[in-house]
Amino acid sequence: MRRLSLLLTILAGPLAAQGTPPASPPSPPILIKAGRLVDGRSAQVQTNVGILIDGERIRAVGPLASVQAQAPNARVIDLSQMTVLPGFIDAHTHLLLQGDITNQEYEDQLLKESIPYRAILGARNARIALEHGFTTLRDVETEGAMYADVDVKLAVNRGEVPGSRVFASTRAMAPTGMYPIGTPNWEIELPHGVQTVDGVDNARLAVREQVQHGADWIKYYSDRRYFFTPDSVLHSWVNFTDEEARAIVDETHRLGRKAAAHAIGSDGIAAALRAGVNSIEHGDGLTDSLMDVMVRNNVYWVPTVTVGVHVMPRGGVWPALVALERRAFGRALRKGVKIALGTDVGGFPWTEINQAKEFEYYVQYGMTPMQAIQSGTSVAAALLGQEQNLGAVAPGLYADLVAVSGDPLRDITELQRVKFVMKGGTVYLSQ
Numbered sequence: 001m002r003r004l005s006l007l008l009t010i011l012a013g014p015l016a017a018q019g020t021p022p023a024s025p026p027s028p029p030i031l032i033k034a035g036r037l038v039d040g041r042s043a044q045v046q047t048n049v050g051i052l053i054d055g056e057r058i059r060a061v062g063p064l065a066s067v068q069a070q071a072p073n074a075r076v077i078d079l080s081q082m083t084v085l086p087g088f089i090d091a092h093t094h095l096l097l098q099g100d101i102t103n104q105e106y107e108d109q110l111l112k113e114s115i116p117y118r119a120i121l122g123a124r125n126a127r128i129a130l131e132h133g134f135t136t137l138r139d140v141e142t143e144g145a146m147y148a149d150v151d152v153k154l155a156v157n158r159g160e161v162p163g164s165r166v167f168a169s170t171r172a173m174a175p176t177g178m179y180p181i182g183t184p185n186w187e188i189e190l191p192h193g194v195q196t197v198d199g200v201d202n203a204r205l206a207v208r209e210q211v212q213h214g215a216d217w218i219k220y221y222s223d224r225r226y227f228f229t230p231d232s233v234l235h236s237w238v239n240f241t242d243e244e245a246r247a248i249v250d251e252t253h254r255l256g257r258k259a260a261a262h263a264i265g266s267d268g269i270a271a272a273l274r275a276g277v278n279s280i281e282h283g284d285g286l287t288d289s290l291m292d293v294m295v296r297n298n299v300y301w302v303p304t305v306t307v308g309v310h311v312m313p314r315g316g317v318w319p320a321l322v323a324l325e326r327r328a329f330g331r332a333l334r335k336g337v338k339i340a341l342g343t344d345v346g347g348f349p350w351t352e353i354n355q356a357k358e359f360e361y362y363v364q365y366g367m368t369p370m371q372a373i374q375s376g377t378s379v380a381a382a383l384l385g386q387e388q389n390l391g392a393v394a395p396g397l398y399a400d401l402v403a404v405s406g407d408p409l410r411d412i413t414e415l416q417r418v419k420f421v422m423k424g425g426t427v428y429l430s431q
């Protein structure tokens with residue numbers, strides 16, 4: 001509540017005037033004085049930079065004096081003691097989930113909370129993400145909350161609530177009996193965390209329904225039941241037949257959307273790559289040959305390390321998955337697999353762990369801080385097909401910016417302490 005009132009004070013002008021979509025009222029340009037700029041694309045840090053913002057978008061970026069000369073009457077925001085970066089992008093979130101280490105925690109949410117209640121928490125989560133500097137989320141399914149991610153997105157876009165930009169996946173898909181909630185009691189039908197899909201016609205129909213109701217992405221579960229063979233390869237049971245998976249992905253692409261597959265074991269990853277997906281989610285069991293296919297076919301990897309570490313108390317195969325993924329990460333880096341930052345927040349509580357922890361793991365796993373930053377900005381924007389709008393500080397793009405007081409290239413954990421957040425030219429946090 002305290003944070004919200006601070007926010008409303010900051011927003012006083014712009015938010016009060018909103019309620020209509022982005023075509024915002026004319027306001028004077030904003031000049032940001034950036035002490036240091038990490039622009040999301042260049043490997044170089046620039047100093048004493050001016051960023052000129054007109055409405056929602058960046059008009060100019062360059063040496064402070066020359067940019068200032070372009071708009072002498074601009075309103076100045078002084079970040080000359082800070083490092084400015086593009087707004088972060090988390091490519092794997094669940095706005096409608098509040099953490100589920102155990103089956104019980106998952107079932108309680110689907111059985112004992114209404115979808116409206118869950119959507120209210122989803123709106124809160126979008127604000128938490130924004131205040132942590134994540135100006136964009138690719139939300140990869142609602143876990144039984146139907147199309148409520150689209151509702152959160154609408155409310156944010158209309159200025160009704162503060163929150164990140166949302167790319168929504170709606171319900172996700174798995175075949176009958178291959179996704180919770182399951183029960184031995186066949187007399188009752190329980191809700192499922194996904195849309196149940198069997199057969200190629202049903203697959204195409206499900207994609208059409210989800211797109212009709214606002215899906216920007218289509219997500220499906222490629223595998224389950226993970227196990228190691230003595231050669232240390234992680235295997236899994238594949239959910240869809242190749243024909244079904246191809247139907248999902250083909251229909252997705254035919255409708256101008258992209259497909260993401262949950263795939264943890266090597267069998268599930270291989271099946272998803274055969275189907276032609278755009279991103280592999282989790283991907284713990286990636287082998288060298290699967291990585292080669294990803295590089296060849298321009299498939300992105302979204303590792304979600306934070307959730308892996310968080311769910312280790314589940315025991316079983318989970319702790320070994322974290323170690324396996326760490327080794328895969330180093331190999332993927334060397335092979336040039338495109339790694340887009342994603343956390344699986346919602347699988348861990350939004351209120352307890354800052355999503356920016358993921359940057360820290362990537363550096364621990366072998367990225368330079370600059371590579372990690374690009375993973376969560378320009379690379380993720382490319383995964384989304386939004387290079388012209390998001391993921392960098394450059395003319396023409398949305399004015400989505402964060403600032404930190406320290407040097408994130410020396411200490412990546414600085415990204416967990418953002419002091420300033422702007423989205424679309426509006427300031428949401430300023431400390």
Ligand SMILES: [Zn+2]
Nearest residue numbers: 094140344347
């Ligand atoms: Zn997930």
